[in-house]
Amino acid sequence: MSKEQIKNLETQFEARIARDEKIEPKDWMPEKYRKTHIRQMSQHAHSEIVGMLPESNWITRAPSLRRKVALLAKVQDEAGHGLYLYSATETLGISREELYNQLHTGAAKYSSIFNYPTVTWADMGAIGWLVDGAAIINQVPLCSTSYGPYARAMVRVCKEESFHQRQGYEIMMKLANGTMEQKDLAQDALNRWWWPSLMMLGPTDAESIHTEQSMKWKLKRKSNDDLRQQFIDQTVPQAELIGLTIPDPDLKWNDERGSYDYGKINWEEFWQVVKGHGPCNKERMRARVGAWEEGEWVRDAAMAYAEKKQERKEKQVV
Amino acid sequence: MSKKNWPIWEIFVRSKNGLEHRHFGSLHAADAEMALENARDVYTRRNEGVSIWVIESKHITASNPDNNGELFEPAQDKVYRHPTFYDLPDEVKHM
Numbered sequence A: 001m002s003k004e005q006i007k008n009l010e011t012q013f014e015a016r017i018a019r020d021e022k023i024e025p026k027d028w029m030p031e032k033y034r035k036t037h038i039r040q041m042s043q044h045a046h047s048e049i050v051g052m053l054p055e056s057n058w059i060t061r062a063p064s065l066r067r068k069v070a071l072l073a074k075v076q077d078e079a080g081h082g083l084y085l086y087s088a089t090e091t092l093g094i095s096r097e098e099l100y101n102q103l104h105t106g107a108a109k110y111s112s113i114f115n116y117p118t119v120t121w122a123d124m125g126a127i128g129w130l131v132d133g134a135a136i137i138n139q140v141p142l143c144s145t146s147y148g149p150y151a152r153a154m155v156r157v158c159k160e161e162s163f164h165q166r167q168g169y170e171i172m173m174k175l176a177n178g179t180m181e182q183k184d185l186a187q188d189a190l191n192r193w194w195w196p197s198l199m200m201l202g203p204t205d206a207e208s209i210h211t212e213q214s215m216k217w218k219l220k221r222k223s224n225d226d227l228r229q230q231f232i233d234q235t236v237p238q239a240e241l242i243g244l245t246i247p248d249p250d251l252k253w254n255d256e257r258g259s260y261d262y263g264k265i266n267w268e269e270f271w272q273v274v275k276g277h278g279p280c281n282k283e284r285m286r287a288r289v290g291a292w293e294e295g296e297w298v299r300d301a302a303m304a305y306a307e308k309k310q311e312r313k314e315k316q317v318v
Numbered sequence B: 001m002s003k004k005n006w007p008i009w010e011i012f013v014r015s016k017n018g019l020e021h022r023h024f025g026s027l028h029a030a031d032a033e034m035a036l037e038n039a040r041d042v043y044t045r046r047n048e049g050v051s052i053w054v055i056e057s058k059h060i061t062a063s064n065p066d067n068n069g070e071l072f073e074p075a076q077d078k079v080y081r082h083p084t085f086y087d088l089p090d091e092v093k094h095m
């Protein structure tokens, strides 16, 4: 194809998206669209998968059967989310093996929030309430993104997220209304997860690359700062309702803006964690790669068994 | 390194009797039986289905969007295939 032909196709392609048409796997697409989508969708899939690790830490120690079945179901959902997203990413012509490889070698990123430790049971509450809460804010706009398989996967994901957040808030509420010690646990978890949750919505608009292109492709519909503001405005009253304090002395309602003003985010910490120096980066990768490698013999055995069964069937036919 | 990767399967789910099976997504599995079991866990954790079909992706033949013109455009000018093409007197009701 000549340069001019490609330019032409690109113009038509952008116009289709502007008309709110969906792009499907076999449609022509610019290389940059394919690459950007592989990067964002796989990063999203990796986050769901690695995101299981901090929570699975507490499954066996959940304080009641009710809490245990809820947490188990939530973690299982996250595995499902990862799988929906991996298979949607594979429609762009990259193999699952390659995607896993990118995660396991550190070539691909996952959400940096999962590099924080889960040290008390209250962290299960804070994660559901805040981390899944922030994830929902990020994910809802993606239900109408331009790439069909991604949009469809996100619709399913969003339907399932709501319970994640509610079970987390319920945990926090129960603790906050409990003994002094339990309330302290809840407050301590909020103190530790609040700022990382704000960072989870991405760098400030001034520092955020790719934004304009992503807006055009509907990979993004609102800027990071707008999403963050939305998250803060919705979460602060929820904290007040259960008697917990947001750990930000500068947090104040701004009547004029109809929003909360908030304190400075420590972006230095964010970039440190992104670069691999968070409290649990190494542990998460060790657990993930370990699970993959230790499962190898199982995958091989299943494949060998399937082939043997197939051979036997073919012999019978003859 | 694993010797062989599990192939990819396309998953179709009938959400309730009376409706057709609809494409839900795909997954990897060693064989059809495992694909069914995995599909149950991945795509129907909340009663989304009453029946599942799985087919290994390589067995699907798909049309190429580049040929959409020759495939689908011929239907565009065949307006006589639609009821509104035919002129009937207003007195004729229910036809």
Ligand SMILES: [Fe+2]
Pocket: A048, A077, A078, A081, A157, A161
């Ligand atoms: Fe999720």
Ligand SMILES: [Fe+2]
Pocket: A078, A132, A135, A161, A164
């Ligand atoms: Fe979730």
